[in-house]
Amino acid sequence: MPGYETDTVARIETNLDDISPQVLGAVMQQLLAAGALDVWFTPVQMKKSRPGTMLSTLCDEGAVEKIADIIFSETTAFGLRVEKIQRLKLTRRFETVKTRHGEVTVKLGFKGDRLLQIAPEFASCHAVAERAGVPLRAVHSAALEAARTAFQVP
Numbered sequence: 001m002p003g004y005e006t007d008t009v010a011r012i013e014t015n016l017d018d019i020s021p022q023v024l025g026a027v028m029q030q031l032l033a034a035g036a037l038d039v040w041f042t043p044v045q046m047k048k049s050r051p052g053t054m055l056s057t058l059c060d061e062g063a064v065e066k067i068a069d070i071i072f073s074e075t076t077a078f079g080l081r082v083e084k085i086q087r088l089k090l091t092r093r094f095e096t097v098k099t100r101h102g103e104v105t106v107k108l109g110f111k112g113d114r115l116l117q118i119a120p121e122f123a124s125c126h127a128v129a130e131r132a133g134v135p136l137r138a139v140h141s142a143a144l145e146a147a148r149t150a151f152q153v154p
Contacts, residue, residue, distance in 0.1 A: 003112035004088040009037060010064045011085050014077040015044055024053065024099055027074045034070055037061045048050035058085075090116055099142035102128040106147045118147045 018054040028039045037058040046052040055075065059067045064082060071077050075078075090109030097154055105124040109117030120143035147153070 001088060005091055005116075006086055008061065008084055008086050009058050010061050010067075011056060011081075011083045012067055012071065013054055013056045013059055013081045014075070014079065014081075015046055015052050015054050016070060016076055017046045017050045019053070019076050021053075023075070024055065027055070027070070030070050030074060031057050031067060034066055035059060036067055050086060051135070064128055094121075095147070095150075097143055097146035099128070099139065099146050101132040101134055101139050101142055104110065104128055104139060104143035104146070106143055108147075108151065115151055115153055118151070118153060120144055 005130070024041060028041075031039045039055070039057045042054040042056065044052050044054045055071065055077075057067055057071075061084065068080055068082075071080060090111055093108045093110065095106055095108060096103050105121040107117075107119045107121060108115055109119070120140050123145060125136055125139045129139040132139070
């Protein structure tokens, strides 16, 4: 599609109905550390009316085996669904904006040369809030406003 970046990634999923939520949290950390692009959990209804959790992850195609190995060794999964999917992405650029609390990094998302998204970076907002002794949401709001003004977005 014109104006978007595209790539192909793998989505790996499995449904689990016999695993501790604490274990799932640890598995998420391991998967992200191993190169997963994203990891999420979805509540699902499984056979025999049991509640369960669908573990989903995105990864580069070359990382499928490594991610699968972690899921099989760290969860109760006996099988995985693996699907190649195409993603549409905005071109990303990072900029720094000045706020009354300090400088904050923001991520800008473009389709071609049209700015569509502005997102203050959490870690940057958190660090500025800690240094300035103000609430995180105040820094986030100030960064968003500064970015909208700097990049002339309504």
